[in-house]
Amino acid sequence: MAITLIGSCMVRPNEATWCGRLPLSEWDQIGTITHVPTIYFYHKPTTLHTSTIVNTLKDSLSRVLVPFYPLAGRLHWINNGRLQLECNAMGAQFIEAESSSTLEEVGDLSLSSEYLYHLSPNVDYTLPIHELPLFIVQFTTFKCGGFGLSLAISHAIADGQSALHFINEWSRFARGEALEMVPFLDRKVLRAGEPPLAPLPAGHGRSEFENPPLLLGQSTNMEQRKKKTTVEFFKLSKQQVDGLRNLANLSWGKPSNGRGYTRYETVAGHVWRSACKAREHKNDQPTCLGVCVDSRCRMKPPLPKGYFGNATLDVVATSLSGDLVSRPLGYASSRIREAIEKVTDEYIKSEIEFLKNQQDLSRFQDLHAMRSDKGPFYGNPNMGVVSWLTLPVNGLDFGWGKEVQMYPGTHEFDGDSVLLPGLDSDGSVVLAICLQVDHMDAFRKHFYQEESC
Template sequence: MVVSNKMSCLVKPHTPSCNGYLPLSEWDQIGTITHVPTIYFYKPSHNLAGLVDRLRDSLSRVLVPFYPLAGRLRWAEGSRLLLECNSMGVEFVVAESDGGLDHLGDFSPCPEYEYLVPKVDYGRPICELSLLLVQVTKFACGGFSLSLSISHAVADGPSALHFISEWARMARGEPLEIVPYFNRAALGPPRNNGLHTLFRTGQHSEFDHPPLLLGQSDNVEERKKKTMVAMLTLTKYQVDRLKNKANQLCPSDTRPYTRYETIAGHIWRCASKARKHEHDQQTALGVCVDSRSRMSPPIQPGYFGNATLDVVATSRSGELLSNPLGYAASRIRGAIEKVTDGYVRSAMEFLRQQPSLKRFQDLHSMGSDDGPFYGNPNLGVVSWMTLPIYGVDFGWGREVYMGPGNHDFDGDSLVLSGPKGDGSVVVALCLQVQHMDDFKKFFYQDI
């Protein structure tokens, strides 16, 4: 497949928007602060005349209420970030491909995605980088793809999908449904100055250094190993079987383990087995928890920013594999249930007191040695199952496929609901090539 760029421009808000600096929260400035790609494929049944003009015009109009996306980031003292709202605009690319949708098979992330997703040049100063990049690629045999790369320093998953949904509404000629607001005070100030003492009692292990392979002092060699991505589907029947297995030993006075807790536990066990961990190998699983409904009072709909907190479940690999699936699910539940209003506030207070946030930031994509939490012997399992990722209609009908762009972090995985709404689940997993075949075998064999 050959993809050639035909046009690139900056799209600015349709009317003048707010200018000045918008404070960022601690959650905006830690973890992944680079761009996160997603891609949609469409195969309209009618003419695509005016496609680019409609998308570009509606993008300009939706940037009025979502004006921070048209701004730029700047570094400040202590590896902190400032968001300057200056209407510089977002990058908009139009490309054409000599291939068709059929060339992409089941749409699993593949090398061709590299040409369908807008590239971010992290060699440039951060103040020159668009916070949102959009690429429209028309296929010679009909259809098109729409891919977006959104800075995670400005929006988490729920916020990014809020923006995409409202953009689609405007492209269809409909009014805004939920007005975004950007006041980071919505996350709440710390209740008292003593909350940071939680860290001295080990209750915030998400900020500790993750386990390494036994006998190693760093994970540099592990990061060098070649990875690949697989899209693995679980039918509703298979999901139900896993849930039944996990809940066989679930205490009668507690609620059953959820789909996420069960599937994440299954992935964790299969990864440890495929990686051939020693019995006493420490391993950690990163869980992304949305704090919006866990704050007191809950954050109202429309908050645009990062309100997710990464927490960590830990175990020895031998314990994961010698115990039933419910053990892994219980470790994950324990990590999730720690995320309360007080827990979130104490973490924010701790981060505010840090002289630098650098050690909490994933700068891997920027070419830094500071890589992600994931990687052998650890992994991360992020759930998109509750996010409205499907049915995004810009005026040409809903997508034929939606999914993540390429991601090359060993142990990075996403869990998505199946696109047909039939109870199936799709797991997008990146793993070292040498471990992927064994993982696939165990993934289905152990159900």
């Protein structure tokens, strides 16, 4: 796909905003701290010129950056792998580009990782972090008149729920509507910038922050990190999802709390099992699945409505590959349920305390995009399955209608996957997954081979 860059500018808040340094919470500073892109595709509006669309996007962005002024700032390293946010109204970057392709050539769930790469902003992580905008937009017009809108937000500033809060408020401004929910910007509710309450006892550790298992017989994950990967999209209809849920609930006794397994617990368990089969693990191969849990309503009291920042934490479900493969789907779902149910108010506060006692946070940061080999690796024999199933990712209308397709951006690392709701809100689920090239064909076979698929 040939992409020509037309221009780039900084869009700053159109009113004066507060300036100064803000501490970040521990959740902001671990896991992924690079940009997370999403891409929306639109047909050409019949009554609007492209220049009008671009001007509308820029103008509304300058206005929404007033209440969401942290996104117009810049990050700074301070010490020991820790970050601070400088609110300085430097602005968000708006890139304009043109493609020689047509929107029809994008197809339905057929974009390769190469296409996604060219349609997403290219963030140069060799630059000092304080030079990188926290929000970057790439507006790409196709020769048919349609266009793509790629939105990349620094994960150090916002998790998925906060990012979509901002994006949806931006679309409201573009439509001429008022702010619906004021963002809550005080991260001190998660004790941002505060010292630990007490030193940790000697030898105290947290299994959630340990390095994931390695392949049996290997002493490092370097060989697996170097393997060539590819990205594919898989769709499950509502009927297929319901079939998997029935299979999970009937195959492994009564789920804890008497609740049936959720869509996430079921489909994520299915992905985990299918990956173990495709990778042809030995029966005694330890494997883990990274699960992202929203803490907003699990804390006592719950976080304020509109909390803007990272309020999700990662937990891990563990098993032996042989158990996952030989036992029914409900077993995998039960392992995921067990991991999620650990996330209580007490657990969340203890995790924060653990991180506050760390001398250096860099070992908990996913720095793959910065071409670093540090941080956790959830590739073979492990997986990460992030759920966007309950997030308002679809129906983004800036005033010229809803998107015709939405994709998560580039996912370049083995084991990285996202579950998305179907575009038509029909109960279907889309899996975007990155695996080693050598494993993808086998994964496809096993993913659709399950009895209910």
